[in-house]
Amino acid sequence: MHSKRVGRPSVVATAAAAGTVAVGLLTAFVQASTQDSGARAHPGWDQSLRATRVPQQAAAPHGKPKAAPHSGARAPRKVSRGISHHTEKGGRTVALTLDDGPHPEWTPKTLDLLREYHVKATFCLIGPNAERYPQLVKRIVAEGHRLCDHSVDHDTGMDHESVAYQERQILDAKKMIDKASGGAPVYYYRAPGGAFTPDSRRIAAGHGMRPLGWVVDPGDWQRPGADVILRHAEEQTGDGAVILFHDGGGDRSESYEALRRFLPWLKGQGYGFGFPKA
Structure with a gap:
């Protein structure tokens, strides 16, 4: 191993x-x-x-x-191997999650936006990105957000790879995130593209990370335009939902613009914000 x-x-x-x-x-x-x-x-x-x-x-x-x-x-920390899709609080709440960062441009802008609306989120970090931008990882933690392991290479086909490969992807990324954050808790593991396996869920849970899924996927990673992203997000959102957005992985200007309009919409609909079940 x-x-x-x-x-x-x-x-x-x-x-x-x-x-x-x-x-x-x-x-x-x-x-x-x-x-x-x-x-x-x-x-x-x-x-x-x-x-x-x-x-x-x-x-x-x-x-x-x-x-x-x-x-x-x-x-x-003892956690479930079951994939978390809903908020800890339940009821009229949502949990915002942000994948593929940290990014030197879009993560700081996203953090500023979250602070403006008093929203706490979960950041699913790529290991080498965390290693490259430790100051952003520390800022995420300092501002009250949670960390999530999103693997080393974002291999969406890792569910077809060996157990040893899956373990390296998960635990090497966690080691990078631990170092970058200064030892802050990593609450979750999100498989790239949702490519979970029983083994990857066991490995993550065995190291204190609850497997993390989502309910709302507005498709921002496809860059269909901010209007489309926003419409999909509004149509899919319901009580207790974990929402998937991106702050890394390339140009996230559309994601940022959609999120800038989505947050006040959520508040206007009476939603509160929480974290996924851990």
Whole structure:
């Protein structure tokens, strides 16, 4: 397998024996100490589907169990392998997702637009793009949006490739996004073109990323014109829908213009904004 597995930390407990310190004084104890001798992996990289047995710790004086020291690392996030198509909040809400970025021109403009309308979105990033524009990834996170892994090469035929290839595409991209963001959570994995497989969903979920689909696809990636994109988006939108748009992958002027008109339309229809189910 391509991804490097990081070992789980082991806990070594030692007990110090009681000794006599002076004539006529009571016997003293040296309390048991616990040492964490393993290196912590970044959350999401060392998740396993197998159960892990926690070693039994040494008992403190009087047989009372001694608590392990706080490591400061976050516990791995457990997620479903099922593809998410709807919002966490449900009801009259939508979740906006933006694919193929970050892009040096269209991502900043899209972020400015989202800030203007007080909308939070999910950015599905191509690994090398994240690596190339880490300052944009950090801005996405700083402004309260969520990150999504969208593979290394955007291979829409990866569902016909080997499991090892799928794993490389998913986990190498995640590693690039992790580095670019400074370790922010990557909540989702979206297969290019929706080319999910049971294995790719298992791999993503095993690393803390919920497979992410969509309900609304206005076809902006085909560049049919802003009017057509907007019409399709309005016709397809319903309660709880995950909406697919693009801020990367080339000239996204039509996508941006359609989105600029779509956001106030959504608010005028009474929609609120949330994130996809994670």
